[in-house]
Amino acid sequence: MSSRRGSCVGVCRSSLAMFRLILLALSILTTAASSHPHPLDPLSPAELTAVRAAVLASPLISDRPLTFHYVGLDEPDKTDVLSYAEARSSSSRAALPRHAFVITRAGGQSHELRVDITNATAPTVLSHAIHHGAGFPTLTLDEQFEAATLPPRHAPFVESVRRRGLDLDDVLCAVFPVGWFGDAANTNSQKKGQQRRVVKVMCFMAGETPNFYARPIEGVTLVVDLDRMAIVDYKDRVVYPVPKAEGTDYRAGKAGASYTRHATVPDVVVQPEGNGFHIDGHFVSWANWEFHVGFDMRAGMVISLASIHDAETGARRRVLYRGFLSEIFVPYMDPTEEWYYRTFVDEGEYGLGLWAFPLQPGVDCPANAAYLDGYYAGQDGKPVQNKNMICVFERYAGDVAWRHTEASFPDKLITEVRPEVSLVARMVVSCGNYDYILDWEFKTSGSIKVTVSLTGLLEMKGTDYTHADQIRQDAHGTLLAENTLGLYHDHYITYHVDLDVDGTNNSFVKNVITTRRNTNTPGSGGADTPRRSYWTVSREVAETEADARVDVNAVPADLLIVNPNKKTRMGNEVGYRVVPGALTAASVLDDDDYPQIVASYSKKQVWVTPYMRDEKWAPGLYADQGTGNDGLAAWSGRNRGIRNEDIVLWYTVGLHHIPCQEDFPVMPTVSGGFELRPANFFERNSLLKTRPPRFGQPPFLNCSCGSHSG
Amino acid sequence: MSSRRGSCVGVCRSSLAMFRLILLALSILTTAASSHPHPLDPLSPAELTAVRAAVLASPLISDRPLTFHYVGLDEPDKTDVLSYAEARSSSSRAALPRHAFVITRAGGQSHELRVDITNATAPTVLSHAIHHGAGFPTLTLDEQFEAATLPPRHAPFVESVRRRGLDLDDVLCAVFPVGWFGDAANTNSQKKGQQRRVVKVMCFMAGETPNFYARPIEGVTLVVDLDRMAIVDYKDRVVYPVPKAEGTDYRAGKAGASYTRHATVPDVVVQPEGNGFHIDGHFVSWANWEFHVGFDMRAGMVISLASIHDAETGARRRVLYRGFLSEIFVPYMDPTEEWYYRTFVDEGEYGLGLWAFPLQPGVDCPANAAYLDGYYAGQDGKPVQNKNMICVFERYAGDVAWRHTEASFPDKLITEVRPEVSLVARMVVSCGNYDYILDWEFKTSGSIKVTVSLTGLLEMKGTDYTHADQIRQDAHGTLLAENTLGLYHDHYITYHVDLDVDGTNNSFVKNVITTRRNTNTPGSGGADTPRRSYWTVSREVAETEADARVDVNAVPADLLIVNPNKKTRMGNEVGYRVVPGALTAASVLDDDDYPQIVASYSKKQVWVTPYMRDEKWAPGLYADQGTGNDGLAAWSGRNRGIRNEDIVLWYTVGLHHIPCQEDFPVMPTVSGGFELRPANFFERNSLLKTRPPRFGQPPFLNCSCGSHSG
Incomplete structure (x- = not known):
């Protein structure tokens, strides 16, 4: 295990505050530690320590060693959380019990425990069960680092390295x-x-x-049994030249000179009046929004209880109970021995929270960002600090929230413009080679925009080829450099979005764009005019889960989550629209192919299920070697009723990636996502109340700044 | 005509410089006037004046009045422009002849003229023709304003207003x-x-x-003959209440109080080291990019001769010969008498350049923007200045160009991040009620991102309805407020993109994602592994135009413009990928419906045609009452060869708009577009050479600023 992760104990134990907020120049932040945790707060270092103590002290698991694979908040019932949240202005609201859900490995078995840590000095195990089904929990970092050290001590591998003329000291292995x-x-x-x-x-x-x-040392595959931490299988199937190191280094100063022409000077974003947002514990409030930013070692950042102030009525209205990234499915498209199995379910196998590294202030997030730390349980159960894991910042990209110029009045030109300033909560996951920049963006319009940006390094395959002309059969990828193939693969990034649009019970509506022939008959919607066709909206309310599996590329339709129990003054059902952004690919693997069975949900971008407390992970709770029998498609297969129920939207951002040479040695960012836009949620455009900015004079004209050239 | 547009003459005549650049605080701009115009420079005020003089003096058109409907640059042959551009570093390059293309109306006919203005003091008409086909040129602003003043002087209309109990003084009409x-x-x-x-x-x-x-005064339709400037038809078909004014005003201070909670403070973007871009005449250079920003009264902003510096070879490589917005087709979906004909081809009918109004510094574009003016010919042929019509700015949205964190080394955590700073050229068109924010964004990665953001006001229909429950038949829209329907409609924004990827002759390639069954047989692409399927790429090179009509939602495919005559060192054809972004709707109108015949191209997002100098406007040159017989689909119908030819990509951004109450009284911005990304154009990621920013210390820490609270 790297030193970065090894020695957090001092930091964790010395502080009662759950998060430390980084106070930036010119930023005004409220750094308040709550007197007791919010029911959705992630487990604190003290709570993680209590969980560990309770599990290790429990007589229910006697086998040793015992390793911790998941420790997370066992959320209270939604009704209790909502009652707590609604009472939030009251000082008399009582704390809810604090429970943890734990998966450990011991004696070759996966154990599930629930631990009461309401009183962190006297934690108690509430329940214990052994998982007998398929699949395993998330891999710990420690066991991965340990398994990666085995090959150089394995004689056949040493021989393979020697035979290729490589230096064993330079070998680095990964799981x-x-x-x-x-x-x-x-x-x-x-x-x-x-x-x-x-x-x-x-x-x-x-x-x-x-x-x-x-x-890559292509052609060599080792299999490690993690429970025994021993190599159990070894193959040296084929020898290819190892691609040269030259040109692969992406670090500054290693890639040659920069542009000789005008160098790009990044803008500096500053806010002379201070940040517009406030953070109190895990609660962020900004403009008309308020939401809770949590953390989970599997899901990473979790957004909860997002509600918006309705300027018209003065009411605070619920929008999102909980949103998080549920899974990232990444199948590669080479059926050969060294590649066929690379059909990652990254989140279940690796844990997004475990692979979220410190954000670099000023570059990963702009200078006006505030940062939150995260804590997770190490393999030994001890709390590990993940510093600067989430950033929150106001975003201004030079865009416009709304505008209009009215030129029809003969004596005046009216121009009204409101710049678009939004609030972003960001986490970055570096899941091995790939980096995912994960944004939840809140707009004053009421919109929530979810964006995933993919960058990092390709997984590359060694090959004999040094020129594309040599390729005579399917290479399953693009020749990026001498002896280097970038293989075809997909990304399916699936979000769990528990919208509670103005209340808990919602319906899923497809407003299908439907062409109509003009009948020339008034009354039927037609008219006696030369127009021959038009489209209208065929409204379909999903009764059961089967009605709510949508290929967004197939039929043009507006997709909505509505609250059928609430209407606007005009009589329209209040709702939110699900608007696909870029990257809407769906899987094209055969239905009977194993990875497709595991992630069969990847053939539709949209699913809707009734809310169930434990239906969180799209490929199932045990994703490593999981069979998908406990996942999204399996749940949806029950075809439960979803009309006017507490429902959850699942949205998958999809990308078929055909690598190109520009992806080498590091990939330019590709972004996609979706937006949740209010649709008849408000009586009118809520941005109307946004004040225009005060640009009376050029900013900083009178500045005398000493550090500009720094 | 409004005063805003009426009296530019003084400004235009007093200056030889074609554009004035606004020097902003802390911005460093090069304001150089070229000694002679670039062959693609738009017509200067002096040139417009010369065109007018030549046309009015010509004996070829004797009829009066004579009105100018289009005056624009008659571009030199592409080969001449390219020769000129390639010689640009040489001081000896000769100016090309300057010609104007003109459409006037006189004697009830449309006249086409070509005028030589190389010597602006002695302009000569080179050719004259009368258009006998269908359709009319762009409407002038003057005739629209004049036509709009007719109804209050028309007795039947006055009676209609009186009968509805309305005040004639408050009536405002539009064409x-x-x-x-x-x-x-x-x-x-x-x-x-x-x-x-x-x-x-x-x-x-x-x-x-x-x-x-x-x-709206719904139910009343007037028809004006523009050549006679007289009302020739009048209908008062049906009476609906005029919706109330309350709640419709979008101006600051008219919409009630702002948020009582934390007010949003827009960021201020400043660049202590000055802008990173330089403008010389109409040429913009920034980082590795260089391009020409022109202007046309129909197309608005025109981007030409975009080329990129290849840091690997030191060469400047061509990417885009010319890109501009060709048409915006907006059909409404109500077949009734007052609405069936609303099937706008905005650009051809109204002219985007004519309806581009001054950008508001600091709100339409950020504080670090520079501005360019535009000039067009008024109805009388005199030059009219369009101030601050285009802005250019460096954009930093807090995003990342590429990053990677490498956690696999036991002793160090490597994190490299490059913030995404791009260059945007922007124009805003307020085409009646709708506002289109039109961006061309250049990235150091080599990508060009084209974005259209829609905002402004809905066109609304009067109705009896005051509550959705009253709606018993197809209302063709959403009830937005009492007596106010927002009607269903589409937007098809079609770009003409003449890519010249590393040279003039290119091909269009579809790399179709194709599922393969694993045959378990090495040699066929299969392998003896348990994997059952995978996908690969079926490469289809378009031979003729028919092969290049693509519905981007139908089949997953990578679309590329490649140069088959140039390969990377690895042997891949150099290319650019066409990446659809958000808004990919296609028209669903019946093929035999008239608006669909006019804009039949709107059923596919992608078309490719061979470059022809006069094939510019998707619905044809004469779009007002045009029949589409001279448009994109008609040209493509000739099914010409496009393989290894000089080809043009046409890309349509599409949106089915189902209005919602949030669109009232002003619409929050909706954005879509497409991206042109290098794909095997470079040998490797060109961003590798981007320097990391210098964030050694928080910016402005030592500032002493007097105007912060301003």
Whole structure:
């Protein structure tokens, strides 16, 4: 394990405050520690420590070693949380019990525990169960780092390295989940019917470059049994040249001179009047929005209880109970031995919170950002601090929220413009080679925009090819550099979005754009005019889950989550529109292919399910070697009623990635996502009440600044 | 005509410099006037004046009055422009001849002229022709304002107003093109076979609100013959209440108090080291980009000769010969008498350049923007200045161009991040009620992102309804307020993108994502592994135009413009990818419906044609009452060869708009567009050479600023 993660205990134990807020120059932040945690606050270091103590002290699990694979908040019932939230202005509201949900491994089994930590000095285990189904919990960082150290001590591997003329000192290995390929492939031959907890380990040449993904020792596969921490299978199937290190380093100063022409000077964003947002504990309030930013070691950032102030009525109205990234499914498209199994479910296998690293102030987030830390349980159960894990900032991109110029009056030109300033909560996950920049953006219009930006490094395959002309059969990718293929792959980033539009019970509506022939008959919608056709809206309210599986590319339709129990003054059902943005690919794998069975939800971008407390993870709770039998498609298969129920929207952002040379050695960002826009939620445009900015004089004209050239 | 537009002559005549650049605080701009115009420079005031003189002096048109409907640059042959551009570093390059293309109306006919203005003191008419086909040129502003003044002097209209109990003093009228609905509908009954140049005039109640679109005098239609400037038809078909003015005013201070909670403070973007871009005449250079920003009274902003510096080779490489917005098609979906004809082709009918108004510094564009003026010919042929018509600014939205955190090394955590700073050229068109914010964004990665953001006011329909429960039949829209319907409609924003990827001759390639069954047979692309399927790329090179009509929602495919004559060192054809962004709707009108015949291109987002100098306008040169017989679909119907030819990409951004109450009284911005991303154009990621920003210390920490609270 890297030193970065190893020694947080001092920091964690010394502080009662759950998060430390970074006070930036010219930023005004409220750094208040709540007297007791909000029911949705993530587990504090003290609470994580209490969980560990209770589990280790429990007689329910006697096997040792015992490793912690998941420790997270076991959320109170939604009704209790909502009651708590509604009483938030009252000083008399009582704290809810604090429970943790825990998955440990011990004695070759996965154990699920619920621990009461309401009194962190006297934690108690409430329940214990052993998971007998398919799949395993998230891999710990420690066991991955340990497994990665095994190959250089494995004689056949040393021989493979020697035979290739490589320097063993420069070898760096990484852990790859094996995926699930049917019971025959995943079952332990000794213990019939029981899956082996194994991973593949692939090795690379680091040495002259930190970009080892560009230098695979292609053809060599090791299999490590994690429970025994031993190599159980070894293949050296084929030898390809290791691509050269030259040109792969992405660090500043290693990539040659910058532009000789006018260099780009990044803007500096400053706010002379201070940040417009306030953070109180985990609650962020800004403009007309208020929401809770939490953290989970699997999901990463979690947005909860987002509500908006309605300027018309003065009321605070609920929009989102909880939103988080549920899974990132990344299948590669090369069926060969070293690649066929690379069908990652990153979040379930690796844990987004575990792979979220400190954001770099001023570059990962602009200078006006505030930062939040996160805490998770290490393999030993001890709290680990994840510093600067989330940033919150006001975003101004030079865009316009609304405008109009009216030129029809003969004596005056009216121009009204409101710049678009929004609030962003951001986390970045570096899940091995790929980096995902994950934004939740709140707009004063009432819109919530969810954006995922993909960057980082490609996973690259070694090859004999040094020129595209040599390629005679399907190479499953693009030749990026000598001996280097960037393989075809997909990304399916699935969000769990529990909208509660102005209340808990909602319906899912498809307003299908439908062409009509002009009948020339008034009364039927037609008219006696030369127009021959028009479109109208066919409203379909989803009764059950089957009605709510939508391919957004197939039929033009407006998709809405509405509250059928609330109407505007005009009589329209209050609602939010689900607006697909860029990246709407759906999986094209065969339905009977194993990774497609695991992530069968990836064939539709939109699903709607009734809210169930434990239906969180799209491929199921146990995603490593999971079979999908406990996932989104399986739940939806029950075809439950979803009309006027507490419902959850699942939205998948999808990308077919055909690599190109520009993706080498590091990928320019590609962004996509979706937007949740109010649609008849307000009586009128809520931005109307936004004040125009005060640009009476050029800003900073009278500045005398000493550090400009810094 | 409004005073705003009437008296520019003094300004225009007094200056030889074609554009004045606004020097902002802390911005460093090069304001250089070229010694002679670039061949793609728009016509200067002096040139416009010369055109007018030549046309009025010409014996070829004797009829008077003579009105100018289009005056624009008659571009030199592309080969000449390219030769000129390539010689640009040489001081000896000779100026190309300067020609103007002109459309006038005189004697009830449309006249086309070409005028030589190389010597602006002695302009000569080179050619003259009379247009005998269908359709009319762009409406002038003067004739629209004049036509709009006719109704209050028309006795039947005055009676209609009186009968509704309205105040004639508050009536404001606007001009609506009649569209084309077959020869029977559009032909003058007196002159067989000849179209009448007519418009419809619809009237509204302004008075208490500038948002007159929200207060239609529904049911009353006037038809004005523009050549006679007389009302030739009048209908008062049905009476609905005029919606009330209350709640429709969007001006600051008219919409009630702002948020009582934390007010949003817009960021201030400043650049202590000055702008990173330089403007020389119409040429913008920034980072690795260089391009020409022109202007046309029909197209608005025109981007030409965009080329990028290749840091690897030191060469400047061509990307885009010319890009501009070709048409905005906006059909409404109500077949009734007052609405069926509202099937706007905004650009051809109204002219985007004519309806581009001064950008508001600091709100339409951020504080670090520079501004360019535009000049067009008024109806009388005299030059009119369009001040602050285009802005250019560096954009920093807090986003990341690329990043990676590498956590696999046991002793160090590597994090490299480059913020995304791009350059935006922006124009805003307020085409009647709608506002279009039109951005061309250049990124250091080599990407060009084209974004259109829609805002402004809805066109609203009067109705009896005051509550949705009263609606019993298809209302063709949403009830937004009492007596106010927001009607269903579409927007199809079509761009002409003449990419010249690393040279003039290019091909269009569809890399279709194709599912393959794993044959378990190495050699066929399969492998002996449990994986059952994967996808690969089926490469289809378009031979003719028919191969290049693409519905981007139908089949997953990477679309590329490649140069088959240039390959990377790795052997990949150099190319640019066409990446659809948000808003990919296609028209669903019946093929035989008249507006669909005019804009039949709106059923596919992507078309590719061979470059032809005069194939610019998607619905044809004469769009007002045009029949589409001279438009994109007609040209493409010739099915010409496009492989390894000089080709043009046409991309349509599409939106089905179902209005909601939030669109009232002013619409929050909705954005969509597409991106042109280099794909094997460079040998590697060109952003690698971007320097990381210098954030050694918080910016402005030592500032002593006097105007912060201003």
